Amino acid sequence: MRRCCLCLVVTCWLAATPVWAADPAAVSVAVSPESIRINALYNGMDLTVTGRVPAGSEVVLRLLGEDKTFSMRQKGKVFGLLWMNLDKVSFTGAPNVFLAAASGGAPEAARVKFGIPGLADRITVAASDPDKGKLVGEFLKYQKMEKLYQENAGTVSLGPDADGSRPFEAVIHMPSRLSPGAYRVEVVAVNDGQVVGEGKCSLDASFVGIPAFLYKAAFEHGTLYGVMASVIAILGGLVISQIFNAAKGKAR
Amino acid sequence: MIIPTTLYLPIAGNSLNILAVLGLGGGVGLLSGIFGVGGGFLMTPLLMMLGVPATVAAASDSNQIVGASTSGTLIHLRLGNVDVKMGLLLLVGGVIGGTLGVQLIKILRAMGNADFCISITYVLMLGSVGFYMLFESLHSMRQARKPSKSKTVSGPSTYARCMAALPWQMDFPRSGIRQSVLTPLFFGGLVGVLSAIMGVGGGFIMVPVMVYMLRMPMHVVVGTSLFQVLFTCINVTIMQAATNHTVDFVLALVLLIGSALGAQIGARLGRRLKGDELKVYLAGIVLIVMVKMLYSLLARPSVLLAAIGGH
Numbered sequence: 001m002r003r004c005c006l007c008l009v010v011t012c013w014l015a016a017t018p019v020w021a022a023d024p025a026a027v028s029v030a031v032s033p034e035s036i037r038i039n040a041l042y043n044g045m046d047l048t049v050t051g052r053v054p055a056g057s058e059v060v061l062r063l064l065g066e067d068k069t070f071s072m073r074q075k076g077k078v079f080g081l082l083w084m085n086l087d088k089v090s091f092t093g094a095p096n097v098f099l100a101a102a103s104g105g106a107p108e109a110a111r112v113k114f115g116i117p118g119l120a121d122r123i124t125v126a127a128s129d130p131d132k133g134k135l136v137g138e139f140l141k142y143q144k145m146e147k148l149y150q151e152n153a154g155t156v157s158l159g160p161d162a163d164g165s166r167p168f169e170a171v172i173h174m175p176s177r178l179s180p181g182a183y184r185v186e187v188v189a190v191n192d193g194q195v196v197g198e199g200k201c202s203l204d205a206s207f208v209g210i211p212a213f214l215y216k217a218a219f220e221h222g223t224l225y226g227v228m229a230s231v232i233a234i235l236g237g238l239v240i241s242q243i244f245n246a247a248k249g250k251a252r
Numbered sequence: 253m254i255i256p257t258t259l260y261l262p263i264a265g266n267s268l269n270i271l272a273v274l275g276l277g278g279g280v281g282l283l284s285g286i287f288g289v290g291g292g293f294l295m296t297p298l299l300m301m302l303g304v305p306a307t308v309a310a311a312s313d314s315n316q317i318v319g320a321s322t323s324g325t326l327i328h329l330r331l332g333n334v335d336v337k338m339g340l341l342l343l344v345g346g347v348i349g350g351t352l353g354v355q356l357i358k359i360l361r362a363m364g365n366a367d368f369c370i371s372i373t374y375v376l377m378l379g380s381v382g383f384y385m386l387f388e389s390l391h392s393m394r395q396a397r398k399p400s401k402s403k404t405v406s407g408p409s410t411y412a413r414c415m416a417a418l419p420w421q422m423d424f425p426r427s428g429i430r431q432s433v434l435t436p437l438f439f440g441g442l443v444g445v446l447s448a449i450m451g452v453g454g455g456f457i458m459v460p461v462m463v464y465m466l467r468m469p470m471h472v473v474v475g476t477s478l479f480q481v482l483f484t485c486i487n488v489t490i491m492q493a494a495t496n497h498t499v500d501f502v503l504a505l506v507l508l509i510g511s512a513l514g515a516q517i518g519a520r521l522g523r524r525l526k527g528d529e530l531k532v533y534l535a536g537i538v539l540i541v542m543v544k545m546l547y548s549l550l551a552r553p554s555v556l557l558a559a560i561g562g563h
Contacts, residue, residue: 042260043267075556082549084368085558135557142555176260176267177303210502211262218263218497226493229315229501230486233508237322240512244327 027199028052029187036174036183036205044176046154047203050169053189054196055161058106059168060114060188063153065097066181070139074129089127091139094119096179098143099153099172106156110190116140116149147175180206263500264304264312270506272302277510281320284511285327285518286525287474287534292317293456293541295507306559308500311492314485315504320511321482327519328475335426335472339479341433342440342458346484349444357449371549373449378542381460382535388464389531396528412467427468427476439465447484455481456538463531470527474519 029051036045053059069092073085100115112118119140125132143149154172168187182204189197207215217225260267276298280291292313299309328334360369418432439461447454455477462473493499522530 038260038262040260041256041258043256043258070559072557072559075553075558078368082368082371083551083553084371084549089557138556142557145555176258177265179265207262211260214501215262218493218499218501222497223490223494225501226490226499229493229499229504230318230489232501233315233319233489233504234322234486236505236508237319237324237512238326240319240509240516241323241326244323244513244516 025054025189025197027054027187027189027197029185029199029201031185031201031203034201034203036178036203037208038178038180038205038211039208040210042176042178042211044178045174047172047174047185048169049172049185049187049201050167051187051199052165052167053187054191055164055166057166057189057191057196058103058110059156059158059170060102060106060110060190061100061154061156061170061172061185062114063097063099063172063174063183063185064095065179065183066095067093068096070094072139072142074127074135087128089125089129089135091136092124092126094123094139094143096148096181097175097183098149099174100151101154101156101170101172102152103156103158103168106190107193109193110188110195111151114186114188115151116144119149147177150175178205180204259502259506261304261500261503263498264308264503266303268302268304268503273503273506274510276302277316277320277507278514279510281511281514282518282521283514283537284317284320284478285324285515285520286522287459287518287530287537291320291455291511294537299503304500304503305498307496307498308503311489311496311498312500312504312507314488314492315499315501316507316511317481317485318489319504319508320515321478321485323512324478324515324519325475325482327516328478331471331475331519331523332426333471333475334479335424335468335476336479337422338424338427338436338462338466338468339476341436342443342462342476343480343483345437345440345442346444346447346454346480347487348437349441349446350448350484350487351444352441353445353448356445370449371545373446375542375546375549377446377457378538378545381457382538382542384464385460385531386535386539389528389535393528393532424468427466427472429467431466436466454484456534459534470530471523474522474530 029049032048032050036047047063049061069090071088071090074087074089075083076086078084078086098116098119100111102111117140120133120136123136123139125135127135129135140149154170156168156170159167159169182202184200184202186200187198188195206212257270258267259270276295280295280298283294284291292310295313295316296306296309299313300306304312325334415431415435418434420433421430422433423430443454443458443461446457458480459473459477462468462476463470468476489499525533
């Protein structure tokens, strides 16, 4: 059964540049399902986002996970020859997941501003290297390689204009590599290069069944979990050894 | 009805194709069974290629090696290929050496050059062990083909005389050798230090040490190495689970099914190969890993950032 939530958001979160400064209208956004249950058979899933934007506008949509601090090491050359992990670098304010999608007619400037390149402005870097811009660029590249940040992560289709608005439907493919937590979908309506409407909606992901049990065991009873993992591995090895012996005995 | 082939692993934080994990376990288990090495130096990078974070890959691999080496040790025990006395002495040395190695790494990390030392130790160890094994075993294979007249009778080497002069000599009947208790303790300790620095089980260093330093026969070396790897990996699994929460038990279990089957087949295949042939193949694998590591040190990485532990 499809569960939907309808959220109306009127606040504007854009930087006040003249081009983007027009008072954006509220955009209705609904997401289905509003809760992702990660069970043992979870292998990514399609998330449907629907709503209405002002008539004639195109849609840029993005899904963001919670902001967190990423501690990493910068790679550099030692003795001008060997590539090694060197100084510690931390990136703050970056979402753990970022998926973007846009309708076919969405202008390139809007795709860039609300896509992965646009994240650069909100990420702060703590590093000894003075070239912070280069580091943020490398960070975005790293997240893309890990498939945690994706452009064109889904399709956005628009319906016909009616009563001053037009419907849209987007299908976003949620990655199989998904952590439990809160996620939000942000929708921007763009017309003639201007933002004419904005809206957002939230959803959450949680472990259920076996993953929930294992995660709890591993993080709340680490030592016992380690002992049990070793014992079960030994028993597994013994069982397989016995099976092989029995099979060999029969063959003789 | 469609049988699902993917499974979500909560500690790895990703869903993986079970058949791919089984195949990976089987392939590495085969090598483990033939050569008596844990296979961690192969399994961890391959798991990372499947989308498992590095820390989870290394810890879960240790967990599966517990099962695989149990299976391998059992079959080698039945075949009479495990020198339990020697294995226990090496293990005691390994635990002492491992503890020292962990402290050494802490000091190096504080000085800021741990990664450099780890990488260089890897390349030097893999390179020297690989080349020495390769040339020595090729040489002895050539000698074996020559008529017996070419063999010259010579006295014990300086190394053998030094070893014989050490106190607390003890017979190791399963290996057919006599050594001082200090020798396996010392070499076990040395491998313990190196494996703590490199973060691996150390099977690929222990095997050459047993062959060349302790002069044990190759088939007993393989069984004894697996016996020792079993205990080392139990220790690593419990430590990783308790401190870093990076052991994915389900991933380890699926890998184990593949690798235990592979190890059983490998142990039987290993019996069909001659000792020198085994050494040549193992040397080849060690050298391939060394070249891969060297390449990753010399080639510019595609991204100039690396994740730090945890996930």
